[in-house]
Amino acid sequence: MRATQWMGKNHVEVNEVPDPQLLNDRDAIVKVSSTAICGSDLHLYDGFIPTMKKGDILGHEFMGEVVELGRGVSNLRVGDRVVVPFPIACGACNACARGLFSVCENSNPNAGMAQKLWGHSPCGIFGYSHLVGGYPGGQAEYARVPFADVGPLKVEDDLTDEQVLFLSDIFPTGYMGAEMCDISPGDVVAVWGAGPVGLFAVASARMLGAERVIAIDRFGYRLDKAREAGATDVLDYEEVDVLDALDELTAGRGPDGCIDAAGLEATHPTTAVDAYDRAKTAVMAETERPHALREAIMACRNGGTVSIIGVYGGLMDKFPVGSLMNRSLTVRTGQAHVQRYLKPLYEKIRDGEIDPTFLISHTLPLDRAPEGYRMFRDKEDDCTKVVLKP
Template sequence: MRALCWHGKGDIRCDSVDDPTIEDDGDIIIKVTSCAICGSDLHLMDGYMPTMESGDVLGHETMGEVIEVGRSVKKFQVGDRVVVPFNMACGQCYFCKKQLFSLCDRSNRNAEMARKVMGHSPSGLFGYSHMLGGYAGGQAEYLRVPFADVGPIKVPDGLPDDQVLFLSDIFPTGYMAAENAQIEPGDTVAIWGCGPVGQFAIQSAWMLGAGRVIAIDTVPERLEMARSHGKAETLDFKDVNVYDALMEMTGGRGPDSCIDCVGTEADAGASADSMLDKAKAALMLGTDGPHVLREMIFSCRKGGTLSIPGVYVGMVDHLPFGPAMNKALTFKMGQTHTHRYLEPLLQKVVEGEIDPSFVITHHATLEEGPDMYKAFRDKTDGCVKVVMRP
């Protein structure tokens, strides 16, 4: 089959690889009908995620048609259309029973590798390094899906792929980010990053009762999408001092909640501290670039909440922990417990409360995937979200 594979920093290729097969009775195999490039895939492309190996198949936003079913699978049959959550969960361990699915104890087959780095292992992820299971990803013609009775969700007839594909990751991620922000009716919510996750965090903040949403970015197309579709007020961080602007907009109090939809790769031109973070990473003297975290800590109102769906992979330098403690800030973060949100968010799509396809700017083939990775990373050609149809 054809698949997008990682071959080193900045080197994504469309290769011919072996088709997946059933490895466990709980597996299904799907023929991929749509898959997408996620912002966190760029951390792989840019070499920030350790334990990648040349030839690894990428991708964790995937849906398709079931073509083969393991002997113990009860939930699906050949011909079903399914969306696959980006993380895996066994459904039986301590964390799954608490609906903390991204912390599943049994789905990362390389858990010991992750434990040495993090203290404990999170769940396995599709196409996201050997430390997180070494599972082949879904930017491919076919995908093996373990724990099938726990993970995927069946798609009702009549809903096109573009409306439901993002249940795999970015819609639940944006929604959990807004949920973690502990929004109370009428609150002011500031969101850093107007990429795909940021766009869904904007939508979700309104759903959860925000009275005001302020979106921060510098890419014109993303800011326009946040304004026109998200009905958010916007700030271009290259035109204003974000802290000063937020203080002026909130009468000096600061936003009630701040959401980091950027993660480790904050724009190196945003500020002196972000340029230093990039330099340290280039010299192997540091890993993550926490510019947005620093800015949120200073900007958030006293007693407010910081929600962090943006991906970080290692250590952060010069985090203003003293200000965070003295301002009594709450931090809520983590990989998305995707399985928890599949049914309720699918229902919002079915009922017409949201059409997630608004975020798509580009459709492509797998063969065009390497170029689309570059366009997405470099924010050229108005690229906000890429969907590929193998």
Template sequence: MRANCWTGRNSVEVLDVPDPRILNSRDAIVKVTSTAICGSDLHLYDGYVPTMRKGDILGHEFMGEVVETGSGVPNLSVGDRVVVPFPIACGACNACERGLTSVCENSNPNAGIAEKFMGHSPCGIFGYSHMLGGYAGGQAEYVRVPFADIGPLKITSDIPDEKVLFLSDILPTGYMGAEMCDISPGDVVAVWGAGPVGQFAIAGARLLGAERVIAIDRFPERLDMAASKAGATDVVNYAETPVLEALQELTGGRGPDACIDAVGLEGHAASALYAYDRVKQAARLETERPTALREAILACRSGGVVSVIGVYGGLMDKFPIGAFMNRSLILRTGQAHVHRYMEPLLARIEQGDLDPSFVITHRMALDEAPQGYEMFKNKQDECIKVVLTP
């Protein structure tokens, strides 16, 4: 089969690789019909996530058709159309029983590696380094899906792939970021980053009752999408306006009730501190450029919530712990517990409350994945989201 493989820093190639096969009774093989390039994939592409190996198959946002199942997958049949959540979860451990599927205790066979970096291991993730399981990803013609009796969501209607594909990751991620804000009627929420996850955090905040949602980014096309499609009431271009000053003005000096960091470890800013982070990160003396997180903590009203759904990988410098502690802020974080959100969000889509396909700007064949990565990374042709078709 053909698959998009990591071949080194800033390098991917679509190669011929062996077809996946059933290895466990709870496995299924899925023929991929749609897959996507995620902002998190760029962290792998840029070389900031350790334990990648040449030839690893990338991709954790995908859906398709079941072509084979193990004997322990009674819920799926050959021909079923499914969306596969990016966290691989067993469904039976302490974390899974609590609905915390992105920290499943059983799905990462390489947990010992992750424990050295993080203390405890999160779940295994498709196509996301050997530290997180070494699982082959979904930017391929076929994928082996472990724990298929727990993960995949059947799509029984004829709704197009593009409306449900993002149930695999970025739609639940953005929605969870908003849900963690404990939004009450009248609240003001600020969202750093108007990429695909940020767009869905904005949409989620509006669905959950926020009166105002402020989108923060530097690309006009992203800010336009946030205002016209996602539901942002205000936009701030940080390349033109100091963010903290703008948020003070927009909130009467109090600050947003909640702040969502949808940026993560490759943040950008026009400041001396950004230059400091950039140099340290390039020299591998620091793994993060936490511009968005620092600003979110400083901007949030006292007693408010800072929600972090942008991906961070290791260690950051100059974390504003004084502001965080002294102003009674609440910090909530996490990879999305996708399993718990898939059915409720599918219902929202089917009811017409939400059409996630608005974030798609580019559609390409799987063999064009290398061009897609470069386009997405460098924001060429106003690229916001790339969907690949095997």
């Protein structure tokens, strides 16, 4: 089969690789009909996530048709059309029993490696380094899906791939980011980053009842998409001082909820602290560029919530812990517990409450994945989301 492989920093290729095989009674083999390039994939592409190996198959947002099943999978049938959550979860451990699927205790075979960096291991993740299991991803013609009796959601034929594909990751991630803000009527929510996850966080905050949602980015076409998603206000952080602007928009109080949807490659090219972060990350003296997170903490109202859904991998400098502690802020974060959100968000799509296709800017054949990665990373041709068709 053909698959998108990581071949080194800023280098991916589509090559012939062996077809996946059933390895466990709870496995399924899915013939991929649609897959996507995620902003998190760009962290791999740019070399910020350790433990990648040359030839690893990328991709954690995918869906398709079940073509083979292990004997232990009774909830699916060959021929079913399914969307696959990016967290691999057993459904039976203490974490899964609590609905915390992205920290499943049984799905990361390299848990010891993760424990050395993070203290405890999260779940396994498709196509996202050996730190989280080394599982081959879904930017391929076929994919093996472990614990297929827990993860994949059967999709009815009257919904297109494009309508449901983002249930695999970015829609639940954005929704969880908004949900963690405990939004009440009249609340103001600010979202750093108007990429795919940030756009779904904007849309979700509005669905959950926020009166105002403020999107922060520096690319005009992304801010236009944020308005389309429901943002009431947008801020170009190269044109305004974000903290001053948020104070003005909230009468000096600050947003009730601040969502960091930017993550470890956040940037603010005109500031000294951005130059500091770039110098530190260049020599691996820190692993993150946390400009958006610092700003979200400083902006949040006293007693408010900072919700972190942008990906971080290791260690950062100049973390404003004094602001966090002295102002009674709550921090909530995590990889999305996608299995928890699949059915409720699927129903929102079916009911017409949201049309996720607004996000898609480019659809390419799988063979053009290297072009898609470059275009998405470099913000070419107003690229907001690339869907790949094997």
